[in-house]
Amino acid sequence: MDTASPRAVAPYARVKEHLKGGLAAGRWRPGELMPSEAELVAHFGVSRMTVNRALRELQAEGLVERLQGVGTFAAQLNRVSSTLTIRDLQEEIEARGHRHHAEVHLQRREPAGAALAASLGLAAGGTVFHTLVVHHDGGVPLQCEDRYVNPAAAPDYLGVDFTATTPTRYLLEVAPLWEAQYSIEASRPTAQEAKLLGIGRDEPCLVVVRRTVSRGTPITLARLVHPGSRYTLAGSFRP
């Protein structure tokens, strides 16, 4: 048997497409039992590893659920899970062909309050690094970035020139792998934020609060405020 035909679709992909198509057509209702690996092996005349790969990938994509000793089931698609890509703002602006420009309003060491210390995993009364940077897109303020950083995670943070690189980019270099929790909400800016962004205090803002952890150590806590009229987050559902 040809194991890797030249211009043909890979067998595992054929199996996957067949199942995906059936799911799209509603052939298996959510929660319903789907064909077993053995049945697919017989149906497609391929080896078990091949159908296993197809099923494993469908599971990773959230389209099926698999239970050892039981079977494969069509997934409940109630949760509409999607991928939201948040690029580094400087890169995003430059990709649009605009000019990025950052104003550094604050870059210093501060004593951490109790809540902040807890959030960054510091001892009470410890110190944190604090930056306040406003990012401009072709001269227009687009984001006010108020960020606290765990000194243990980025000891040289205060020495970085954030008109040349962004805090996000720098922290990605220092601590390459992330886990983070986000929240996204709409609210009014603080008086300071309104002034820095050049907007009215009644202007709706898109606020992203992000807490980042790397290798178990809290790295940074950031509040990113964008004028609602100038910034939109875009995403797309996973296929």
Place this chain on the structure above:
Amino acid sequence: MDTASPRAVAPYARVKEHLKGGLAAGRWRPGELMPSEAELVAHFGVSRMTVNRALRELQAEGLVERLQGVGTFAAQLNRVSSTLTIRDLQEEIEARGHRHHAEVHLQRREPAGAALAASLGLAAGGTVFHTLVVHHDGGVPLQCEDRYVNPAAAPDYLGVDFTATTPTRYLLEVAPLWEAQYSIEASRPTAQEAKLLGIGRDEPCLVVVRRTVSRGTPITLARLVHPGSRYTLAGSFRP
């Protein structure tokens, strides 16, 4: 050799963890060449299929890039891609232990304007289904859902009782697989939205606009407006 030890970590997972740890420690800088499959086979004493699976999964997670004939490289992690899960609102409210209640303000057939017809893939001058539903969480308005639906995708849409189920849930049953684009922004509500949500016209709102396609056919276009003070989207970064 034991091929599937009882309580041990699976070999492919050990390989994966080893590489993940190295990436987290900055052992390979972004873009740098990582060990080849053959080297990992020799290092771990496992078969090639095993290391291949580990590398394929790392690729799927966006941690490495692979080029046939060239090698495996540490990924550029500039784009911070995260997973945002948007659950069905009724389910979300009930999961919190609150009571969901929907008011249907509009459920009818309408002529589609040019822009709307184009967005839903209809002929100019076609008709669309239009619903306006306000979702309440324990009596408090939480979301104003203004939705247009392609009649071809859900012919019975106008007959559904949306106090019993949600449009989202119903459409998921009719058209199980989705692709969608959406945008998230902060803005003021329209006069009608402010009235329906019981908020002032100056109150910031989190607005999600979502366009959904199933099997190549546009299904629905929805504008979901939430009072900023009552609703927050939460997400987490993929590890």
Place this chain on the structure above:
DNA sequence: TAGTGGTCTAGACCACAGC
């Protein structure tokens, strides 16, 4: 006991890139 998924192997053929 029979059926399910979870995983591993040893070897194979292929396509592609670089020299």
Place this chain on the structure above:
DNA sequence: CTGTGGTCTAGACCACTAC
């Protein structure tokens, strides 16, 4: 040519579930 990843196979052992 060599080395890389992309893929498939045929069979195997295991763990789990259900009967």
